[in-house]
Amino acid sequence: MNLSVAIPVYERYKQTYQKKKEQLVRKGVTSFAGYITSTLEELMEKDEVFARRAPFMQEFGFDEGTNTIYIKDNRTNRIAGVTVREKGLTCDIDQRDDCVHIGFAYALPQVYKVMEKLGVRPPKIKQ
Numbered sequence: 081m082n083l084s085v086a087i088p089v090y091e092r093y094k095q096t097y098q099k100k101k102e103q104l105v106r107k108g109v110t111s112f113a114g115y116i117t118s119t120l121e122e123l124m125e126k127d128e129v130f131a132r133r134a135p136f137m138q139e140f141g142f143d144e145g146t147n148t149i150y151i152k153d154n155r156t157n158r159i160a161g162v163t164v165r166e167k168g169l170t171c172d173i174d175q176r177d178d179c180v181h182i183g184f185a186y187a188l189p190q191v192y193k194v195m196e197k198l199g200v201r202p203p204k205i206k207q
């Protein structure tokens with residue numbers, strides 16, 4: 081791995097590393113490079129958890145007639161309509177079945193109720 085970082089950033093990490101050195105050894109981190117790697121991994125994990133919870137999206141409404149759940153996307157300020165059909169879920173913004181709105185829809189109890197009603201089987205969760 082070859083990374084270029086700004087000197088002040090490097091210095092800050094180096095200082096933190098020196099301070100936490102003993103503690104890190106107990107966690108199995110024995111070098112500065114190892115420390116950077118584990119820090120990046122931690123950050124990435126946090127990021128993934130954040131993305132999964134998708135705090136930028138919220139349930140906006142539900143149309144029982146069309147089995148469409150409306151999801152407000154606070155990043156784009158648009159409202160996505162995710163429609164539950166027998167063959168699965170579709171998003172009217174992305175015209176796909178694997179966009180962020182669909183991912184979020186699968187976390188909503190209302191969607192599961194409709195899926196059950198229509199006999200749609202939930203997808204295998206990709207991990």
Ligand SMILES: [Zn+2]
Nearest residue numbers: 171174179181
């Ligand atoms: Zn979408």
